[in-house]
Amino acid sequence: MxxxxxxxxxxxxxxxxxxxxxxxxxxxxxxxxxxxxxxxxxxxxxxxxxxxxxxxxxxxxxxxxxxxxxxxxxxxxxxxxxxxxxxxxxxxxxxxxxxxxxxxxxxxxxxxxGELRPVGTTIERAATAALSTDAFARLSAVAGPKVKSMDLMAKLAPLQPMANLGDDLANVKVSITKLTFGDVKISLAPVDGGLEFSATIDALNVAANAAYGGALVPDGTSSVGVTADRVTLAGTLVVTPAGTDGFSTAIASPTVRATSLRLQASGLAGKILDLLQDNLESTVQRVLTSSAEKALQPLINSAFGALAGPKRIDVLGKTLELQASPSAVQFTRTGALVTMNLGVKIAGSESSPGFVFTPNGTPSIDMNTGVQVGLADDLINELLAEVHALGLLDLHLEEDFGLFDTADIKLTVPPMVSANNSDGTMRLVLGDMIATFSEEGKTVISAALNAQVDLALLRGNTPEQIALKFGKVHAFVNVLDDETGMLGSDLSGAAAAGIGIQLDSLSQFLVTVPVPSVAGVTLDNLSLRADSGYVIASGSVH
The missing domain is CATH 2.60.40.650 (Immunoglobulin-like)
Incomplete structure (x- = not known):
């Protein structure tokens, strides 16, 4: 390149x-x-x-x-x-x-x-994340406005009709046609087995179509409406893994309390009106519970880093596909711990001989404070092997370097991240890059370049994001063939330039690795450590 x-x-x-x-x-x-x-x-x-x-x-x-x-x-x-x-x-x-x-x-x-595995292999327990009670408090603060901005009618469409009341003698099916409300305040707090959930909804206004019939009632339809000054929905939000769809959400033991709940059904009378009046509160509960479950699912997926299906990203002209599937989620009163399987594949990287897989242990994750995110180094190394197979890190540099004007750098093995270091540090190893330096098309010297790169943790593109960043590079130059008698130190400028370009390219791929993030949460006091084969990123909630 x-x-x-x-x-x-x-x-x-x-x-x-x-x-x-x-x-x-x-x-x-x-x-x-x-x-x-x-x-x-x-x-x-x-x-x-x-x-x-x-x-x-x-x-x-x-x-x-x-x-x-x-x-x-x-x-x-x-x-x-x-x-x-x-x-x-x-x-x-x-x-x-x-x-x-x-x-x-x-x-x-x-x-x-390590063990050589094919690229495209799904990494089990590739990501783990812990969210504290503080993180859920921040999520609660932004959940209401996000729910209010959602197209809930589209989410409810597969569930219509929302109510099917009565029997063969007299029955009515109620389908929601419009759902509006004022302010929404949501509270999510971790408890054993789920999230303690409550939602306060002001100025509820539901428009619906009632289709009725039965042996004792002539078939017909009528528009009906339900309003309330305020409705409070409460229960336990149960979150379970749902494969490549991310997480499913269900509210267990829901309860509804309404202030000034009113039914407008001027076109109905008799048994059909009685059915609606008798089941008004349960119907409202069903509508609100279903709406809340549908609205909270994408919020939970976002908070826990699930992608809800394959995600395709264009990076440096290549299509990168990410696939996430949660494997486990655990709730206690101190927070939540979620584990996900992840796969990553760059189109055209099938020629790769594979990536080096290393066995991982169980990282130490603390649910008590802030947010902690762990990424298995195998996931990053799989991505690096695919980048290597595409030749995206092989370089052709042209500049006046003094004794030569061209440098070609080719990687013999993929870059690799190690998160098993005994001192808890993280580093990237760029191993045995073969550099050929030429002057006017004639090779004058060749060398092997090796580098260890410190990894750091910085803010991403927004205050809510975190990203891996490259720090200090410890580079080694070993001359292999020298027709000039020049010293290896004279190669340092070209070597540094080549490694710098490679890190620029790598950074664009590494920031696409999905990590759990909480909408509305800004992380301070960012830190990075290695633990049992995982890159552990930590931050306090701001």
Whole structure:
């Protein structure tokens, strides 16, 4: 993919394989012969690192070699061997040689550990979220205006007629034709098994069509109406997973209290009027309960991050399809905990050999304060494998870099996020990118680029959204073939530019991953941590 040079992402080159910085002693030389670059290992365990270290231009002997700070066995001929532990996930093997006069050199290469699975695979328990009582209080504050703006008649259409009263002798079917009301105030509070729900509705006005008939009543129709100054509906909102439709909502044990409830039915008399009068309160309860259940379903889906069917998004000219299906939801008096299965697929990524899946544990999620969201790193890594398969991160850069005017960067393995780090940090590993630098079409140098990128949590495009952001980049450059004798440090500008462009592209895909959000809730004191294979984002409710 051809790109103009971009520096919108800040990349810090913190280590190179051959650079001399200031008055630092010249580095020794190092060649790692095993493992190969871009190693994908199917199981956690150990990796044997082998190679040869030798004096550099100063002739200072090599005194020690380490691999990720683990001392290697160094033989007299400079050959070395080290055995290092490799946990599930992605990591860099940093093999460093040190000379007697203080020079050092580092070879970096990537290792990915886990089971290879096909892209498009649904990730079970891919997302988990905890919402506190404070979060539901904020949701309650915005629920009333949202319900008032909904087209409830369209939602009620499949339920018509709303009432079917009477028997073969005299019966009437009531279908709602218009439903209006004034202010609506809604309260949602978590309790054991659901949400304690109440809605206060002012100026209720219902218009309906009554179709009547029976053995003792001639067939006919008439317009009727119901009004009330105020109606209060209360009950327990039961929320259950409904597959790819998100969540279903039902109000258990509903009760209705109405002030000045009135029936306008001037065209009716006798048994039909009696049927309507006798069943007025139960009919109003049925209409309001059904309306509330239909109105609250999209609010709950939004609050818990469900998509209610496939969602297709255009990103960088590619169609990304997300599919969410809730797997469990739990309510207590301290809050709610929801778990979802998620699948992600980018059109055209079928050629991918797969993504590295790592087993996840059960993250620690606190329902007591604010909102916490956990995303399995497998979901992000599946997306990254698809981006890699499409070649969207392979770059062709053209600019005057001094000794060369063109840089081509190709990823040998997909980028990978690891959320299993023992220190609770999150990082993205860009492993073993092969960069070729040319001048007027002739290759002058090639190098392997590796980078570890810190992840941070910032506000999204709106105050209600959160987004993963890339932080400091720790990059390594290892020269593979050099016809110029130039130093690896001279490649830092082009390497930083290439990695910056890749992160710009990745950020546009990562922000499309669905995360639960609560309408009307602004999160402060944002934090990010890794826990049992999950990216855990936390924030306090504002």
């Amino acid at each position: 051809r790109h103009p040079l971009s520096r919108s992402a800040v990349v810090v080159l913190v280590a190179t394989s051959t650079a001399c910085v200031g008055e630092m002693p010249p580095p020794p030389q190092i060649t790692v012969t095993s493992p190969e670059r871009g190693l994908v290992q199917g199981h956690a365990g150990q990796v044997v690192v082998k190679g040869v270290a030798s004096p550099g231009v100063s002739g200072s002997p090599v005194t020690s070699v380490t691999v990720n700070r683990v001392p290697a066995m160094l033989a007299a001929d400079g050959s070395f061997t080290a055995v290092v532990d490799v946990p599930p996930g992605a990591m860099l093997l940093e093999t460093s040689a040190f000379s007697a006069e203080g020079g050092s050199v580092t070879d970096a290469r990537a290792v990915q550990v």
